[in-house]
Amino acid sequence: MQQHNQIAAVPYPQRSFLTRWRESDLWWSLKHSPLALGAAIVLLLIVLGAAFAPLLVSQNPFDMAQLDLLNAELPPAWEVEGQKEFLLGTDNQGRDVLAAILYGSRISLLIGAATVALSFAIGITVGLAAGYFGGRIDNFLMRIGDTILSIPTILVAILVTSMFRQILPANLREAMAALILVLAISMTSWVQYARTVRAATLVERRKEYVQAATLIGVRPLKIMLSHILPNTLTPVMVTATLNLGLAILVEATLSFLGLGMPATQPSLGTLIRIGNQYLFSGQWWVILFPSVYLCILVLAVNLLGDWLRDALNPRLK
Amino acid sequence: MLAFILRRIASAAGVMLTVAFLAFLIFRFVGDPVDMMLNEQATQEQRDALRERLGLNDSFLIQYGKFVARAAHGDFGISFRNQQDVSTLIGERFPATLELVLVATALSLIIGIPLGVITAIYRRSVLAETVQFASIVGVSLPSFALGIFLILLFSVKLGWLPAFGRGETVDIGFWSTGLLTSSGRRALILPSITLALFQITLVLRLVRAEMLETLRTDFIKFARARGLPNWIIYFRHGLRNCLMPVITITGMQIGNLIAFALITETVFQWPGMGMLFIQAVTFVDIPVMAAYLVIVSFIFVALNTVVDLLYGFVDPRLRAKGAMGASHAAA
Numbered sequence: 001m002q003q004h005n006q007i008a009a010v011p012y013p014q015r016s017f018l019t020r021w022r023e024s025d026l027w028w029s030l031k032h033s034p035l036a037l038g039a040a041i042v043l044l045l046i047v048l049g050a051a052f053a054p055l056l057v058s059q060n061p062f063d064m065a066q067l068d069l070l071n072a073e074l075p076p077a078w079e080v081e082g083q084k085e086f087l088l089g090t091d092n093q094g095r096d097v098l099a100a101i102l103y104g105s106r107i108s109l110l111i112g113a114a115t116v117a118l119s120f121a122i123g124i125t126v127g128l129a130a131g132y133f134g135g136r137i138d139n140f141l142m143r144i145g146d147t148i149l150s151i152p153t154i155l156v157a158i159l160v161t162s163m164f165r166q167i168l169p170a171n172l173r174e175a176m177a178a179l180i181l182v183l184a185i186s187m188t189s190w191v192q193y194a195r196t197v198r199a200a201t202l203v204e205r206r207k208e209y210v211q212a213a214t215l216i217g218v219r220p221l222k223i224m225l226s227h228i229l230p231n232t233l234t235p236v237m238v239t240a241t242l243n244l245g246l247a248i249l250v251e252a253t254l255s256f257l258g259l260g261m262p263a264t265q266p267s268l269g270t271l272i273r274i275g276n277q278y279l280f281s282g283q284w285w286v287i288l289f290p291s292v293y294l295c296i297l298v299l300a301v302n303l304l305g306d307w308l309r310d311a312l313n314p315r316l317k
Numbered sequence: 318m319l320a321f322i323l324r325r326i327a328s329a330a331g332v333m334l335t336v337a338f339l340a341f342l343i344f345r346f347v348g349d350p351v352d353m354m355l356n357e358q359a360t361q362e363q364r365d366a367l368r369e370r371l372g373l374n375d376s377f378l379i380q381y382g383k384f385v386a387r388a389a390h391g392d393f394g395i396s397f398r399n400q401q402d403v404s405t406l407i408g409e410r411f412p413a414t415l416e417l418v419l420v421a422t423a424l425s426l427i428i429g430i431p432l433g434v435i436t437a438i439y440r441r442s443v444l445a446e447t448v449q450f451a452s453i454v455g456v457s458l459p460s461f462a463l464g465i466f467l468i469l470l471f472s473v474k475l476g477w478l479p480a481f482g483r484g485e486t487v488d489i490g491f492w493s494t495g496l497l498t499s500s501g502r503r504a505l506i507l508p509s510i511t512l513a514l515f516q517i518t519l520v521l522r523l524v525r526a527e528m529l530e531t532l533r534t535d536f537i538k539f540a541r542a543r544g545l546p547n548w549i550i551y552f553r554h555g556l557r558n559c560l561m562p563v564i565t566i567t568g569m570q571i572g573n574l575i576a577f578a579l580i581t582e583t584v585f586q587w588p589g590m591g592m593l594f595i596q597a598v599t600f601v602d603i604p605v606m607a608a609y610l611v612i613v614s615f616i617f618v619a620l621n622t623v624v625d626l627l628y629g630f631v632d633p634r635l636r637a638k639g640a641m642g643a644s645h646a647a648a
Binding site: 158245249252259272276279284 | 450606
């Protein structure tokens with residue numbers, strides 16, 4: 001009893017989030033992996049660039065009033081005819097390519113993040129229900145997932161977007177474009193989360209703390225959300241990171257094919273689609289820079305996901 | 318064994334019926350087919366006649382049944398856009414896509430396998446690390462961006478290779494091939510590299526992982542003890558044991574590649590099925606969309622099922638457990 005009091009007397013050190021992060025294994029692993037650290041920095045820069053785009057570039061590339069045709073078709077600043085204020089050149093409407101990229105990356109990142117959030121939510125719900133209840137519910141939910149995965153992802157996404165576009169009246173189509181994309185991409189990507197959560201739930205469900213909670217009469221919903229879920233999140237984080245890269249890629253592909261974001265609010269994919277028209281007219285900068293930016297963005301996310309998978313894998317420690 | 322075969326085929330048929338149902342749904346409910354097929358001056362009688370002829374007055378289930386029955390006979394109706402038979406349209410485009418996919422598959426094996434072996438043998442070398450990093454880049458590179466880079470470099474800047482089209486083709490019966498003319502072969506180079514890149518990284522990673530596993534086994538140690546030269550150990554004893562999964566994945570990926578070819582085809586204006594599909598999506602040519610969806614899914618599901626069945630023959634354990642393993646691996 002006395003000993004118990006002694007332990008209780010020692011105040012639990014209140015450490016800030018930052019201190020805890022600095023002492024964590026994850027930070028140690030990140031510090032010792034130059035590739036992952038580089039990817040994290042690049043990703044941070046891209047996100048900051050997207051967030052503060054209006055402060056970084058003087059032109060809002062989608063406000064027609066700010067475009068000047070006199071500045072059209074300027075090459076990048078380092079070429080002979082380039083001008084300093086348009087670092088990466090301009091397109092045929094006098095739009096600053098750098099500004100278009102920064103504003104475009106906002107849309108790409110937002111759609112990517114929203115897709116991850118939505119498929120995360122659907123995936124956890126389905127995975128928890130399937131893993132916890134088992135039996136018929138499990139069979140039914142997982143069979144839906146199998147069927148979705150038995151059709152190539154890009155086809156499902158194209159079909160869903162084109163269906164929504166037909167159902168919606170024409171005046172809503174452009175305004176809802178981002179939402180349609182998020183729904184279409186989440187339609188396939190939730191399955192990965194559901195499988196991951198289900199597998200983890202199957203393991204956790206048999207553990208003693210869950211049995212104890214069931215015995216003292218905690219309701220299933222509470223057990224699932226506050227007992228099992230936190231213990232399944234580690235593998236889900238890896239899935240989420242890798243899926244962010246995939247979501248950005250699929251969005252860019254759909255937009256490139258002309259089924260995604262409209263030219264009035266272009267994502268990086270739309271910019272590449274627009275630039276594709278100038279492929280043979282010598283204005284290579286209009287298409288090259290958005291493409292390179294997209295590649296760097298996806299590469300950074302994938303490198304981080306790869307690192308996270310190894311860093312969180314207990315078998316590799 | 319019979320029960321296993323039946324179960325696998327039933328599950329494949331279930332997937333195909335679902336796909337056909339989706340295709341039917343868009344066919345029936347995305348817009349009114351009658352409006353799309355007739356012009357605005359059509360009289361009410363003409364509309365009613367067409368409605369009757371298309372069977373749109375039947376009940377929902379009967380219409381679905383008829384759609385499935387016709388699709389199973391290869392009859393997907395008539396294109397809204399150019400009033401041609403959809404199966405003929407797709408038949409004309411199919412050789413272009415399949416040629417592209419097969420050349421890309423061959424490329425992925427020719428490049429992927431040796432690189433995989435080398436990175437497994439010299440695991441710690443600079444070369445292996447570089448290839449390993451390049452393979453992550455390969456996975457991250459959107460295929461349309463890669464296509465654009467290749468066009469900018471080899472067509473626009475250097476002018477070495479054509480950037481669009483198939484070049485000259487030769488008709489052999491119903492099959493039109495670009496492999497027999499030099500312009501056809503030149504036109505294939507950039508698109509097939511673009512399509513193959515992802516597949517190359519896949520094969521590379523697979524071979525590397527399998528080789529690392531195999532090189533640890535006892536029979537490799539025994540081969541070393543016998544004093545066999547290194548290249549015989551690696552290529553005759555090691556690689557051979559890695560090839561089975563490579564063949565499996567390659568076979569199953571062909572369905573995926575056919576679907577992904579639509580991106581490559583759009584970039585290079587390659588006159589294949591994928592470009593036909595994208596045009597159909599843009600012009601809401603629903604019979605073509607439905608047909609493409611059903612055909613590509615059929616190839617995809619059929620390949621998966623065949624692979625699963627073959628695995629069932631080889632490995633009796635899979636027969637007992639519903640044998641979903643191989644199809645999951647493909648996803």
